[in-house]
Amino acid sequence: MASSGLSIPGVTDKYGTNDLVESLMEVERIPLKREQATLETYQNQQSAWQEINRKMSSLRESVKSLYSFENPFNSKLTSSSDENAITADATRDADFGTIKIDVIHPASADRFMSGRIDNDTEVPQGRYTFTVGEKTVDFNWKGGKLSDFVTALNKRGGNTIKASLIGISSKKKALVIESLIPGADNRLQFKNDALTFAKSIEMIADVPVEKTEFSSSISEYKSAQTKDLKSQQGMPAISKDNVRIQDSTITVLPRGGVEIPIPESVQSDRTQQISFTFAEEDTADITEEINAGANGPNLPDAGGITFGGIFINNNPSDSTVQTPATQQKPVQLKPISDDRMLFVKTKDGIEFAVDLDEFEPDSETGLRTVKINMEDYEGAVAVVIRNSNTAKTLTLSVPQATNEADALGYAPLNPIATASDAEFKYEGITLTRSTNDIDDVIPNVTLHLHDATEKTATLKIEPDVDAAKEALITFVGQYNQVIAEMNILSQTKPDIINELEYLTDAEVEKANERLGMFQGDMSLTSGKSSLQRIVSGSYRYSEDATVTMLSQLGISSNASGGTGGYNASQLRGYLEINEKTLDSFLENNLSAIKDLFGYDSDGDLIIDNGIGYLLDKQLSAWVQTGGILSNKISSLTTRIDASNKKISQLETQLEQKEAELKNKYATMQGTLNSLESQQTSISNWANQGNNNR
Known part of the structure; x- marks a missing residue:
C-alpha cells in the first residue's frame, strides 16, 4: 500500500516524517504480504487441480466412447461402384x-412448363390451390405481376412446390411449376383459379377421360372361394348364386361372392386405376332360418278319448319321421361377421385384402368410392368380392378403369418430368418405391437412388477402420496428457517437462510453475499406478479371445520395441503406438478390440469389465461431483474465501493504522513548528533588548 505522505499546506517535510511513517507501515504490511502469498499459492493449486480435472474428464469421455453403444468399432462405411x-x-x-x-x-x-408468355403478363386475382399427394398449397392472390406471383408461391410452397421463370427471348418467358415430392402418388394438381390460369398459359390442357368398363354379365364371373376363418358344418358355401346384377349395380347377398375379371387391356397397363362405389347394409341373419329348418317337423300328439270318466290314449303315430324328442339334435350354426370383403387376386392365385376403411363414405349417400391402382398389385387379374357374413348385404357398382393421368381431366402440354415411382432390382426382384431414399429393403441400410445404372452396381458395407484408429490415437494422446500432468505435479525433475516436446513455450513456462506442486500427494501416486495397471492388464472376455492385452494392438509403454537400454520416458508410464501393428489388428479384429475395451463378464448383458470400462470407473472417482478432485477444489475454494476475507480485514487495519500514524506525526510536526516559532520570537526579543542598551 503506497503512502500519500503528510500534507500540511505551507509546511515542508523537514523532519522526514513521511519516510518515517512509510518505514513503520512497511513493517505493518508484513502479515498482509504473507497472506497475499498464501492466497496466490491456493489459487495456483486450485488452478492445477482444475487443469488435471479437465484432462481427466476428456480422457474419461474418450474411453467411454470406446466401449459404449456408439463405439467406433461398430461404425460402418459404404461405397458404391456407381x-x-x-x-x-x-x-x-x-x-x-x-x-x-x-x-x-x-x-x-x-x-411442368408453360407455353411462351409475354414478360408483362399478369396473374389474375383469385384463389390458387395446388396439391401434391396429400399436401396442399392454397392462398388468395390479389392480382399482379408474374414475378411477384412466383415469389408468393415459393414463399408458401415450402418443401411441397416450387416455381421459377425461364427467359425464352427478350420479350417472352416461360413459367415452370414443379413438385418437390417424388412418387407416382404425389402428382401435381391444379385447383380453383390455379387450374384456370395453368390452362390459360398453356401449361396444361383438357383431355377426354377414357374409361374401360368391366363386364356386367354374371355368366363371366366366377364364384369366389369359401375362406371362412372357422368352418361350420351346414354353413352355405360362398357362391355367385347369391349375387344379383341389375342396371350396373351388383348386389351381393349374405354368403355370396364373385371374382370379377379385370380386362386384359387394364392388366397390362400399370397406370390404370380401378374404381367403383361400395356400400354395406345389415340384414336378417340367415343362420336363424337355417337353424330353424334343421329341427325337422313337429308331429301333433296322438290324443285320446274320455269314456265313463276314464281317459284312454290313442296309439302313437307309426310315421317314420323323427320327432324332436327322438331325432338327434343338429349343431346350431353361429352367425359370421367378417370385415374382409374386398380382395385383389393375382395371376398366381394370391389374394390381397383391400382395406375399405381407407375410403371414407360420402356424408350424404354413405357410398365409399374405392380406388385400386394397378401399379400396387403386380399381376392382378381379378377383383374378388367375398361376403362371408350371414347378416350383411353388399352393393357395388360395376367397376371401371381409367388412366390415372386422364382421370384428372387435363394433362401437361410441356412436361419436363412426370411423377413416377423408383424402380430397381434387388436379388433379381423388381421393386418400386415412391421415394429415392429407401430404408425398407435391406435391414439397417438406406439406399439413395440418383440415376439409372448402366450395369449392376455393387454396394460394399465395410468397417470404418479409420474412425476406430482415430479414436484409439485420441485415447492414447489424452491418456499421456493425464500421466504427464500427474508426473509434473508430483515430481520435481525438470526432465519431466523437457521430455514433452509437444508443449509450446508458454505451456513449458506454466508447467515449470506447477512442477512438484503436490510432491508427496499420495492420491496422485496411487491414481497413476491404477491407470497404468488397467492399461497393462489382460482381459479374457471369452474362451477363444484372441486379443486380450492392449500391447497386442501395438499400444504399450514400449510399443516402439526399442532395445537401447534405459529410457526414462517409458518408465514414466507414457503409451506409445506401433502404427504398423495397430493397422494390422484393426484390419481383421475390430470386434475383438471392441470387447477388449468393454465386455459383459457375468452374462447379465451389462458391460462390467474391460480397459475402457475400468478406466471410466477409475476416472469417475476423480472427476465426478463429490469425487477426489471436486473435494480438493472445494477445499481450496474455502481456503481462498477465508484468505480473501483475511486480506480485506488486514487492508482495513492498515488503512486505519496509517491514518493514525499520519495524524500523530502531523500533530508532532505542528507542535515542533510552534515551538520553533516561539524560540524565534524570544530570540528576536532578546536581540532587540541588547541593541537598546
Missing part, C-alpha cells in the same frame, strides 16, 4: 458384405 446412380448409408447394426442393385429409374416428381 456413385452417380446409387449410394447408401449403413447403421451400426448393418451386416458387412456386398449388395447388387440395378436402378431402372429413380423416382421423379412432376415438373
Whole structure:
C-alpha cells in the first residue's frame, strides 16, 4: 500500500516524517504480504487441480466412447461402384458384405412448363390451390405481376412446390411449376383459379377421360372361394348364386361372392386405376332360418278319448319321421361377421385384402368410392368380392378403369418430368418405391437412388477402420496428457517437462510453475499406478479371445520395441503406438478390440469389465461431483474465501493504522513548528533588548 505522505499546506517535510511513517507501515504490511502469498499459492493449486480435472474428464469421455453403444468399432462405411446412380448409408447394426442393385429409374416428381408468355403478363386475382399427394398449397392472390406471383408461391410452397421463370427471348418467358415430392402418388394438381390460369398459359390442357368398363354379365364371373376363418358344418358355401346384377349395380347377398375379371387391356397397363362405389347394409341373419329348418317337423300328439270318466290314449303315430324328442339334435350354426370383403387376386392365385376403411363414405349417400391402382398389385387379374357374413348385404357398382393421368381431366402440354415411382432390382426382384431414399429393403441400410445404372452396381458395407484408429490415437494422446500432468505435479525433475516436446513455450513456462506442486500427494501416486495397471492388464472376455492385452494392438509403454537400454520416458508410464501393428489388428479384429475395451463378464448383458470400462470407473472417482478432485477444489475454494476475507480485514487495519500514524506525526510536526516559532520570537526579543542598551 503506497503512502500519500503528510500534507500540511505551507509546511515542508523537514523532519522526514513521511519516510518515517512509510518505514513503520512497511513493517505493518508484513502479515498482509504473507497472506497475499498464501492466497496466490491456493489459487495456483486450485488452478492445477482444475487443469488435471479437465484432462481427466476428456480422457474419461474418450474411453467411454470406446466401449459404449456408439463405439467406433461398430461404425460402418459404404461405397458404391456407381456413385452417380446409387449410394447408401449403413447403421451400426448393418451386416458387412456386398449388395447388387440395378436402378431402372429413380423416382421423379412432376415438373411442368408453360407455353411462351409475354414478360408483362399478369396473374389474375383469385384463389390458387395446388396439391401434391396429400399436401396442399392454397392462398388468395390479389392480382399482379408474374414475378411477384412466383415469389408468393415459393414463399408458401415450402418443401411441397416450387416455381421459377425461364427467359425464352427478350420479350417472352416461360413459367415452370414443379413438385418437390417424388412418387407416382404425389402428382401435381391444379385447383380453383390455379387450374384456370395453368390452362390459360398453356401449361396444361383438357383431355377426354377414357374409361374401360368391366363386364356386367354374371355368366363371366366366377364364384369366389369359401375362406371362412372357422368352418361350420351346414354353413352355405360362398357362391355367385347369391349375387344379383341389375342396371350396373351388383348386389351381393349374405354368403355370396364373385371374382370379377379385370380386362386384359387394364392388366397390362400399370397406370390404370380401378374404381367403383361400395356400400354395406345389415340384414336378417340367415343362420336363424337355417337353424330353424334343421329341427325337422313337429308331429301333433296322438290324443285320446274320455269314456265313463276314464281317459284312454290313442296309439302313437307309426310315421317314420323323427320327432324332436327322438331325432338327434343338429349343431346350431353361429352367425359370421367378417370385415374382409374386398380382395385383389393375382395371376398366381394370391389374394390381397383391400382395406375399405381407407375410403371414407360420402356424408350424404354413405357410398365409399374405392380406388385400386394397378401399379400396387403386380399381376392382378381379378377383383374378388367375398361376403362371408350371414347378416350383411353388399352393393357395388360395376367397376371401371381409367388412366390415372386422364382421370384428372387435363394433362401437361410441356412436361419436363412426370411423377413416377423408383424402380430397381434387388436379388433379381423388381421393386418400386415412391421415394429415392429407401430404408425398407435391406435391414439397417438406406439406399439413395440418383440415376439409372448402366450395369449392376455393387454396394460394399465395410468397417470404418479409420474412425476406430482415430479414436484409439485420441485415447492414447489424452491418456499421456493425464500421466504427464500427474508426473509434473508430483515430481520435481525438470526432465519431466523437457521430455514433452509437444508443449509450446508458454505451456513449458506454466508447467515449470506447477512442477512438484503436490510432491508427496499420495492420491496422485496411487491414481497413476491404477491407470497404468488397467492399461497393462489382460482381459479374457471369452474362451477363444484372441486379443486380450492392449500391447497386442501395438499400444504399450514400449510399443516402439526399442532395445537401447534405459529410457526414462517409458518408465514414466507414457503409451506409445506401433502404427504398423495397430493397422494390422484393426484390419481383421475390430470386434475383438471392441470387447477388449468393454465386455459383459457375468452374462447379465451389462458391460462390467474391460480397459475402457475400468478406466471410466477409475476416472469417475476423480472427476465426478463429490469425487477426489471436486473435494480438493472445494477445499481450496474455502481456503481462498477465508484468505480473501483475511486480506480485506488486514487492508482495513492498515488503512486505519496509517491514518493514525499520519495524524500523530502531523500533530508532532505542528507542535515542533510552534515551538520553533516561539524560540524565534524570544530570540528576536532578546536581540532587540541588547541593541537598546
